Amino acid sequence: MTPNPTAHNASVLSSQALLDHWQGHRKLTRRVIEAFPEDKLFHFTIGSMRPFSEMVKEFLKMTEPIAAGVATGKWASFADFDSVTTKAELLRLWDDATEKLNAIWPTIPAHRFAEVDKAFGQWEGSGISIILYGIDNEIHHRGQAYVYLRALGIEPPPFWVR
Amino acid sequence: MTPNPTAHNASVLSSQALLDHWQGHRKLTRRVIEAFPEDKLFHFTIGSMRPFSEMVKEFLKMTEPIAAGVATGKWASFADFDSVTTKAELLRLWDDATEKLNAIWPTIPAHRFAEVDKAFGQWEGSGISIILYGIDNEIHHRGQAYVYLRALGIEPPPFWVR
Numbered sequence: 001m002t003p004n005p006t007a008h009n010a011s012v013l014s015s016q017a018l019l020d021h022w023q024g025h026r027k028l029t030r031r032v033i034e035a036f037p038e039d040k041l042f043h044f045t046i047g048s049m050r051p052f053s054e055m056v057k058e059f060l061k062m063t064e065p066i067a068a069g070v071a072t073g074k075w076a077s078f079a080d081f082d083s084v085t086t087k088a089e090l091l092r093l094w095d096d097a098t099e100k101l102n103a104i105w106p107t108i109p110a111h112r113f114a115e116v117d118k119a120f121g122q123w124e125g126s127g128i129s130i131i132l133y134g135i136d137n138e139i140h141h142r143g144q145a146y147v148y149l150r151a152l153g154i155e156p157p158p159f160w161v162r
Numbered sequence: 163m164t165p166n167p168t169a170h171n172a173s174v175l176s177s178q179a180l181l182d183h184w185q186g187h188r189k190l191t192r193r194v195i196e197a198f199p200e201d202k203l204f205h206f207t208i209g210s211m212r213p214f215s216e217m218v219k220e221f222l223k224m225t226e227p228i229a230a231g232v233a234t235g236k237w238a239s240f241a242d243f244d245s246v247t248t249k250a251e252l253l254r255l256w257d258d259a260t261e262k263l264n265a266i267w268p269t270i271p272a273h274r275f276a277e278v279d280k281a282f283g284q285w286e287g288s289g290i291s292i293i294l295y296g297i298d299n300e301i302h303h304r305g306q307a308y309v310y311l312r313a314l315g316i317e318p319p320p321f322w323v324r
Contacts (some may be wrong), residue, residue, distance in 0.1 A: 007177050007268055007269075007270055007271065007272050008176065008177050008178035008181075008268060009176050009177070009178070010176060010177045010272035010275065011173030011174075011175070011176060011177075011275075012173075012175050012176065012177050012180050012275040012289075012290050012293075013173070013174050013175040013180070013275075013290055014170065014171050014172060014173060014174065015169050015170050015171070015172045015173075015174050016170035016171070017290070018174050018175070019170075021291075021294060025298075046208065046309050046312065046313050047309065047311075047312030047313040047314075047315070048312065049309065049312050106169055106170060107169075108169055109169065110169050110172035113172065113173075113174040113175075128174050128175055128179070129183075131174075132183060133322070136187075136301050137321070139298055139301040139302050139305065140301050140302075140304070140305040140308075140321055141305060142302070142305070143301065143302040143303060143304070143305030143306045144305045144306065144308060144309050146302075146306060147208055147209065147211065147306050147309040147310075148309075149209075150208065150209030150210065150211050151208050151209040152209075153209070159299070159302055160295070
């Protein structure tokens with residue numbers, strides 16, 4: 001194998017492919033929400049961790065605000081989802097965020113993916129690093145929900161289907 | 163906000179940034195391995211899942227072979243790590259894979275990230291989708307290890323430090 005000295009600058013991912021990747025993960029997360037019985041979604045925990053509903057609210061607090069923040073440089077304060085107590089409501093908010101993410105995404109100026117900003121006035125990083133953090137955070141906590149489901153004797157949806 | 167019709171093709175991630183992203187996640191996974199008491203690493207489970215050591219062996223079976231496969235189009239059969247029974251051995255293999263990933267990465271021809279291949283003769287996708295699958299799989303199962311640690315009363319390393 002011969003090293004290719006130009007490859008480190010090579011583009012490996014386009015804006016559209018990243019959106020598809022994120023929405024693919026979000027589809028899987030939606031199936032994981034659906035797999036929980038409603039009471040377990042809001043109350044089941046292991047080792048003093050949060051119930052999965054609280055993690056899902058965290059995803060919702062990040063998804064649309066991150067896309068909007070990278071698009072505009074304006075970082076909305078986190079919405080408050082404390083009053084959400086049903087699976088149907090959570091899924092409705094999820095689908096709403098799906099549409100908003102699709103609508104905001106094409107408005108992100110190309111240079112904003114590399115530009116460094118301070119997300120929510122607190123976390124400094126490039127637009128792409130902030131977006132990847134949001135996706136990774138969702139994968140991380142959704143993985144924890146798989147353990148909750150297994151502990152409950154429920155087969156989780158396959159990880160590789162998006 | 164005005165849609166920018168060119169943005170969907172915009173590059174959002176370079177080859178070097180993706181390697182840094184992966185290695186950052188791998189550093190965190192190494193800290194999670196270290197956080198486990200040795201017997202728990204190899205034996206503790208919840209809900210009939212695998213112990214974390216088995217998930218780590220899966221990461222090792224994917225990391226170097228994925229990089230090499232995307233680089234060359236040759237997909238090595240999975241190595242067998244069945245004989246590995248100590249944390250020290252697992253960490254040594256981890257560090258070895260870190261160096262190999264760094265060495266292989268610059269040899270990936272730029273066009274291979276977009277080119278569709280059949281990983282390990284089985285999973286069809288672009289080079290980038292195969293690499294992202296490997297990273298996402300690591301985040302997913304490492305998140306499960308966080309539940310194991312919490313259930314054991316052990317504070318896991320912070321997710322946001324890479």
